[in-house]
Amino acid sequence: NAGVTQTPKFQVLKTGQSMTLQCAQDMNHNSMYWYRQDPGMGLRLIYYSASEGTTDKGEVPNGYNVSRLNKREFSLRLESAAPSQTSVYFCASSNRVGEGEAFFGQGTRLTVV
Amino acid sequence: QKEVEQNSGPLSVPEGAIASLNCTYSDRVSQSFFWYRQYSGKSPELIMSIYSNGDKEDGRFTAQLNKASQYVSLLIRDSQPSDSATYLCAVVTSGTYKYIFGTGTRLKVLA
Numbered sequence: 264n265a266g267v268t269q270t271p272k273f274q275v276l277k278t279g280q281s282m283t284l285q286c287a288q289d290m291n292h293n294s295m296y297w298y299r300q301d302p303g304m305g306l307r308l309i310y311y312s313a314s315e316g317t318t319d320k321g322e323v324p325n326g327y328n329v330s331r332l333n334k335r336e337f338s339l340r341l342e343s344a345a346p347s348q349t350s351v352y353f354c355a356s357s358n359r360v361g362e363g364e365a366f367f368g369q370g371t372r373l374t375v376v
Numbered sequence: 377q378k379e380v381e382q383n384s385g386p387l388s389v390p391e392g393a394i395a396s397l398n399c400t401y402s403d404r405v406s407q408s409f410f411w412y413r414q415y416s417g418k419s420p421e422l423i424m425s426i427y428s429n430g431d432k433e434d435g436r437f438t439a440q441l442n443k444a445s446q447y448v449s450l451l452i453r454d455s456q457p458s459d460s461a462t463y464l465c466a467v468v469t470s471g472t473y474k475y476i477f478g479t480g481t482r483l484k485v486l487a
Contacts, residue, residue: 305477319474338430353420362425363425365410367419369419
């Protein structure tokens with residue numbers, strides 16, 4: 264049972280390049296989330312999907328897009344990467360909408376140069 | 377104003393003491409409250425969840441919730457050096473189902 268799997272684990276991008284971070288969960292969870300974590304800033308919610316077929320903006324959505332491909336997969340896309348998007352990105356999922364433990368992936372360390 | 381506020385610390389306590397971590401939130405209709413622990417370079421992991429006013433105990437950990445004051449706390453009894461980590465408070469808002477985290481409090485337990 265892998266839980267929440269994120270790919271890649273590390274990535275270096277040049278300013279202006281695009282990329283997609285992949286996230287998949289095998290726990291049949293309804294809700295999925297993307298966060299970024301910067302030093303001293305805690306976890307900031309980028310986008311979330313409360314249930315399959317829905318996506319909503321979080322606290323810091325600018326510069327990102329998401330796709331809830333199916334119940335298992337939730338991807339995060341950077342269309343034109345900027346140095347300000349250098350961060351550690353975490354994907355998470357939870358079973359019950361609005362409650363329940365969030366399970367996290369191992370994180371993606373992204374550097375934009 | 378951030379929706380979930382925590383003192384960033386570091387909070388230093390001697391081994392065996394009680395560590396008290398605090399969190400306030402702004403959305404009065406928040407429905408679910410969580411404490412996560414995060415070791416450096418690792419992913420957050422759940423310690424406690426609490427949904428109703430009062431205290432909830434689990435081993436050395438006690439979560440306290442006061443919805444009227446919009447305040448949630450975590451007490452760690454008999455603190456151990458292995459408890460040294462960043463503790464993140466999380467709140468789920470009713471209706472929107474946003475899972476919002478605070479900035480975290482760094483705890484250092486001194487041996």
